[in-house]
Amino acid sequence: MLVIRAVGFTLVTVAKAMSSVAATPSCELRGLWGSAAGSPGRRRLQKLLGVPGCAPNRANDLLLLQRPDEDDNNKHVVFFHGDIQNFQEEMALQPEAAQWTSWSLEQVAFILGRRFPDRHIWVVRASHMYLHKFSCYQNFVESNVLGAPEHSGYSAECGAFQQLRTLLSNGTERAKLNLLPPPGGADCIPPSFSLVLVGFSKGCVVLNQLVYELPGARSDPRMSPFVKRISDMFWLDGGHPGGSETWVTDWEALKELAASGVSVHAHVTPYEVRDPMRAWVGREHGHFIRTLEELGACPSKKLHFEDEPPSIQNHFRVLLEF
Numbered sequence: 541m542l543v544i545r546a547v548g549f550t551l552v553t554v555a556k557a558m559s560s561v562a563a564t565p566s567c568e569l570r571g572l573w574g575s576a577a578g579s580p581g582r583r584r585l586q587k588l589l590g591v592p593g594c595a596p597n598r599a600n601d602l603l604l605l606q607r608p609d610e611d612d613n614n615k616h617v618v619f620f621h622g623d624i625q626n627f628q629e630e631m632a633l634q635p636e637a638a639q640w641t642s643w644s645l646e647q648v649a650f651i652l653g654r655r656f657p658d659r660h661i662w663v664v665r666a667s668h669m670y671l672h673k674f675s676c677y678q679n680f681v682e683s684n685v686l687g688a689p690e691h692s693g694y695s696a697e698c699g700a701f702q703q704l705r706t707l708l709s710n711g712t713e714r715a716k717l718n719l720l721p722p723p724g725g726a727d728c729i730p731p732s733f734s735l736v737l738v739g740f741s742k743g744c745v746v747l748n749q750l751v752y753e754l755p756g757a758r759s760d761p762r763m764s765p766f767v768k769r770i771s772d773m774f775w776l777d778g779g780h781p782g783g784s785e786t787w788v789t790d791w792e793a794l795k796e797l798a799a800s801g802v803s804v805h806a807h808v809t810p811y812e813v814r815d816p817m818r819a820w821v822g823r824e825h826g827h828f829i830r831t832l833e834e835l836g837a838c839p840s841k842k843l844h845f846e847d848e849p850p851s852i853q854n855h856f857r858v859l860l861e862f
Contacts (some may be wrong), residue, residue, distance in 0.1 A: 583608050583653055585646065587627070588714050594698040594706045597677040601627075602711050605649045605661035614719045614732040615659040618704065619652055621645060621666065622741025622779075623675050623687070634672045643856050651859055652738070654693075656809075659736065662711065666742075675742045679703050681749035689745040691783035694756020700749040701757045705766050708735075719840070729765040736772045740859060744778030744786075751788045756794040777858050779812045779821060786812075787824035791818045791831060798835035806841045807862040810850040813843070 588602040609614050624637050628644040631637040641647070645663045652661045661736055665688070666675035676687040680700040683689050695702065705796050712719045721728055739747040750757075752771075757763045788794060797804065806829060813822040834840045844861050845854040 548708065550612045558645040570686070577661055581716055583650075585649060586715055588711055591707055591711050591714060593679055596665060598698065598703060600667055600679055600703075600707055601665040602707065603645055603649050603661075603663040603665070604711065604715050605653045605663075606715070606717075607658065607660050609830070613658070613660070614730055615654045615734045615736075616662060616708065616737045617652055617659045618662045618664060618708070618736060619648065620677065620737075620739045620743030620746045621648065621662055621675060622743055625675070626665070626672070626803055628670060630735050635673060641860070648740075655862075656736065660717075662708070664707065664746075677743070677746050680746045681827075683745070685744055686781045689749065689785065690782050691752045691785060694753040694760070696756070696760055697762070699753050700746060700755075701753055701767065703761055704750070705763070723762065723766075729769055733769050735770045736774070737770060737777065738774040738776065738859075740776040741778065741855070742815060744775050744781050745780055747773055748773060748785065748788050751792070751793050751797050754793060754800060757795065758800065764811075767800070770802050772798075772805060774805045774807065776807050776862055777809050777816075778825075784820060786821045787828040789824055789827045789831070791804070794831045798832050798837035804832060804839040805862070806839055807844060807858050808842075809844050809854045809858055810846065810848070811852065811855040814850055 551658075560842075570631070584606045586604045588604060589600050590599045592599050607615075609700070624631075624640055625639065625643055625645055625648070626634075628641055628646045631641045631644050645665060649661050649663050652663075655691070666677050667679045668676040670685050672675060674686045676683050676685065677689075681691060681704050682687045709720045709722045713722075720733060721730075737747055737750070739745070754767070756821075757767050775787070780786060788797075806825065808825060812818075815821060815826050828840055829841050845860050848854060851862065
């Protein structure tokens, strides 16, 4: 969770401290922005607005950073962002967000493109941004106005897996990639299709909901072929304004995750896991890791900037370091 802290930080206060650090990624990425458009072999960024999900009222805006190759590469990364992050032009119009545009959705798409050069990059914009700050992933998980989730089990009609599956199918069709057929019947997934999921800060609530849905999704013959193509899940400094369930601690859900074969990665900073005002976050993170290890999984884990004071600067910098 980025915006609210009991220790009294406000966006305006922290943005001033952030400004010197924010310039660094912006400078680094300026070259990527310049090289992204207009020349063969370069990555092309597309904004796809109102892509339909699993129900008429569940559309999401997407960014797609295509692979530079001309072939039909069918490897994908899907990213779920945190609070305050939005399209670049919208952040620039908001006084409290303008200082943070170095971490806009477009900028992060290029960061991920560098991190995953052989994959198409999809950035899913939260369906609602309360007060232009609080990301709410209501289309994936029941949430309050601030985006704190109420997790539930699998829904074959319109759960998080159905929303993700349908968005990707409709998104590839909208972008004229046609790499993933629409869901339905004996769901046919192309043999070449593979998927990496990345959640940052508030965006980790979507990954958590997918974990809660795993038992049902893996047993559903229409969804299990899609689930099997998820190779990796990255939790990057997860946080949200609720008082619990920042990390999945349910044993049954984690047992299913361990059995799924998905490679689990947990990258955190002291900003989230060493906040004395929210000590449960660190405890839940530890429980998440220990339980997966006890269940035979081998999650990769790293505490970044361990010897530095907790800061929002380093919270965002995990996007560059993971």
